[in-house]
Amino acid sequence: MQGFLFYIFVGLIGLIIQGSILKVILPFGAIPNLILILVVYLGFFRQKNDAALFAFFLGLEYDLFGSHLLLGPNASAAVLVYFLVTSFSKRLFVDSPFTLGLVVLVASFVSHGVAAIITSQFVPTEGLLTVIFRYSPLEAFASALVAPFVFKYLKRINVEGRTSKSSMGDPGWSS
Amino acid sequence: MSNLGAQSSTKILGYSLSLFFLGLFLSAFSAKNPETAELGNRVVSEIVTPLQSLVGIVDRSVSNIWDDYLWLVRVNRENADLKQRLFALEAENSRLLEFEGENQRLRQLMGLVQELKIEGIAANVIGYDPSNWVKSVTIDKGFINGIRKGMSVIEGKGVVGHVISTSRTSSRVLLVSDHASSIDAVIQRTRARGIVEGSGGRLARLSYLIEKEDVKIGDRIIASGLDGIYPKGLFIGVVTNVDPPARRLFHRIQVQPAVDFLKLENIFVVTSVPVMQVVPLPEGLRK
Numbered sequence: 001m002q003g004f005l006f007y008i009f010v011g012l013i014g015l016i017i018q019g020s021i022l023k024v025i026l027p028f029g030a031i032p033n034l035i036l037i038l039v040v041y042l043g044f045f046r047q048k049n050d051a052a053l054f055a056f057f058l059g060l061e062y063d064l065f066g067s068h069l070l071l072g073p074n075a076s077a078a079v080l081v082y083f084l085v086t087s088f089s090k091r092l093f094v095d096s097p098f099t100l101g102l103v104v105l106v107a108s109f110v111s112h113g114v115a116a117i118i119t120s121q122f123v124p125t126e127g128l129l130t131v132i133f134r135y136s137p138l139e140a141f142a143s144a145l146v147a148p149f150v151f152k153y154l155k156r157i158n159v160e161g162r163t164s165k166s167s168m169g170d171p172g173w174s175s
Numbered sequence: 176m177s178n179l180g181a182q183s184s185t186k187i188l189g190y191s192l193s194l195f196f197l198g199l200f201l202s203a204f205s206a207k208n209p210e211t212a213e214l215g216n217r218v219v220s221e222i223v224t225p226l227q228s229l230v231g232i233v234d235r236s237v238s239n240i241w242d243d244y245l246w247l248v249r250v251n252r253e254n255a256d257l258k259q260r261l262f263a264l265e266a267e268n269s270r271l272l273e274f275e276g277e278n279q280r281l282r283q284l285m286g287l288v289q290e291l292k293i294e295g296i297a298a299n300v301i302g303y304d305p306s307n308w309v310k311s312v313t314i315d316k317g318f319i320n321g322i323r324k325g326m327s328v329i330e331g332k333g334v335v336g337h338v339i340s341t342s343r344t345s346s347r348v349l350l351v352s353d354h355a356s357s358i359d360a361v362i363q364r365t366r367a368r369g370i371v372e373g374s375g376g377r378l379a380r381l382s383y384l385i386e387k388e389d390v391k392i393g394d395r396i397i398a399s400g401l402d403g404i405y406p407k408g409l410f411i412g413v414v415t416n417v418d419p420p421a422r423r424l425f426h427r428i429q430v431q432p433a434v435d436f437l438k439l440e441n442i443f444v445v446t447s448v449p450v451m452q453v454v455p456l457p458e459g460l461r462k
Contacts, residue, residue, distance in 0.1 A: 016223065018305035019313075020230045023437070029307045047183070052190040056198065063212075064219040066306045071205040071212050076198025083191035087184070118199065122206035127354030128308065131375030135307035 004054055007042070010154075011035055011058045015065045030138040032146040033108060035062045039078045040107050040147065041154055043085025044094050055082035073118040077111040084110065097148035104147040108140035213340050220313070220342035227302040227345075228315060280441050283331030293406050295329075295445040296320055301345070310353035310373065311336075312439060317344040325404060327445045333410035333433030334358065334398060335442055346444075350436050351379055351411065359402040360411055362388075363395040371396060371411050371430060379412060381428040388426070390417055396430055406445060 014034030022031050039055045046054070059078030063071045085107060093099050116132050119125060205212040281297070298316040316322050318341045328335040328348045336350040349356055356373040360381065369384035381396060394414040400407025410433045418427035 012223065012226075015305045016226055016230050016302065019302045020227065023303040023305070031305070031307065033306075047187065049186055049190045052187060052194055056194040059198070060201075061219075062306070064215045065223070066304050066309055069205070069209065069212060070202045071215055072198040072201030072203075075201065076195045079191050079194040079198060083188065083195075086187055118202050122202050127372075127375065131308060131354050134375065139307055 007038065007054045008057060008061065011038055011061050029135050030142040032142040033139055036108055036111055036143055037104060037147045037150045039081050040085050040104050041151060043082045044089050047086050052079055052082055055079050069123050070119060073115040076118055077114040080114055081107045081111050100148050100151060101144035105140050105144040108143050109136060112136045216340055217342040220345045224345040227313060231301045277441065280331050293445050294447045295443050296322060297441060297443055299441060300439045310350040312348050312350065314346050314348060314442060317342050317346055319343055321446055322346045322444055327405045329409060329443050329445060330434050330439065334405055335434055337404050351432050352377065352436055358405055358411060359399045360396050361399045362390060363397050365389050368399060379430045379432055381430050384426045384428060386424060390414060390426055390428060392417060
């Protein structure tokens with residue numbers, strides 16, 4: 001429960017920062033998706049059943065916080081991203097900022113694509129797809145650039161014991 | 176790198192698949208019942224509004240301090256002896272300038288309000304939509320202040336958008352620049368009618384203006400008042416590009432909105448618009 005609340009709270013703070021300071025200071029809509037970075041972080045460091053649920057709720061938080069007409073597209077996308085990152089994490093060297101950036105870049109495209117496909121199934125998306133195609137690359141690159149710093153910060157607050165090691169899960173590469 | 180076992184991996188796959196389909200189900204459900212999404216948005220807004228307001232205040236303070244600092248460095252080079260005094264003066268000056276700017280914006284807004292004889296509620300922008308998909312802002316007034324869904328929102332310079340959802344203490348405004356936004360408009364010079372549609376970017380477009388209509392770069396676009404949301408005469412924007420209709424029925428017109436949506440601070444929610452009065456025909460003219 002503590003871990004769940006921690007991620008939801010960090011997600012909420014991320015969304016507020018995304019929707020206030022970052023929106024004003026960063027040009028051309030190149031706003032990093034902090035929720036997605038958090039989901040990728042979960043995929044790398046918390047390979048447990050409950051983490052899929054955390055990813056789902058982080059995506060749902062994104063759906064709820066934004067003005068999206070639907071609840072669920074980003075939740076599904078977040079779960080899919082979580083699962084893909086978890087599956088590939090054993091083959092990736094996560095300490096390299098480049099690899100990390102690349103994973104977040106790909107995850108961002110996957111997430112946008114999945115959320116766009118789901119949204120287009122239920123609501124008219126005339127014009128929306130153009131917006132998504134225009135901003136997806138910017139957001140993906142911004143997220144990729146920011147991800148190594150966010151990871152560093154998340155790892156640090158984890159080590160400092162804001163959440164217990166057990167609640168954050170075993171990174172899994174020590175053995 | 177990971178010691179994720181096959182069994183654990185299968186379990187995670189099972190969980191993930193279930194949650195993925197739960198997301199799909201939620202999407203379908205909220206598409207059929209839009210009030211569910213609205214209710215969820217409302218609950219989150221209630222929780223987040225105080226935090227957002229706080230972040231907004233901190234954001235403005237930090238930017239003021241930064242401005243003061245820059246000014247101080249310049250003054251220091253000119254006269255080191257007056258550093259402390261100038262710092263204090265500049266801090267004061269910056270504060271006064273802030274007040275003056277706000278005063279000017281509010282005066283501009285009030286001028287527009289008096290000119291159009293509309294009534295409404297002044298509000299502050301406290302946040303933007305975190306995604307790039309939707310262009311919307313959150314304001315610090317909700318239904319307890321009398322704000323209702325569908326009300327139009329203006330700024331001193333022109334149209335901002337309209338209210339799409341309200342919670343107790345905050346509301347969400349869909350900006351003119353959003354892809355789903357459209358306003359019935361006329362070109363002020365020629366009175367030709369069209370629809371101003373958001374493009375999802377900084378610019379909007381004027382659609383459905385037929386080929387024979389005269390339109391030039393620099394033409395002012397105003398609200399026609401026929402859509403029942405935006406009061407007639409509100410300034411929407413200026414034509415910045417006209418693509419002549421080669422083998423097309425309509426012009427392709429780019430519009431620069433009057434409002435800079437990234438610099439929104441004080442806005443005005445229009446709660447009532449003067450009703451157009453029908454003047455009865457004189458006796459002699461009636462059938």
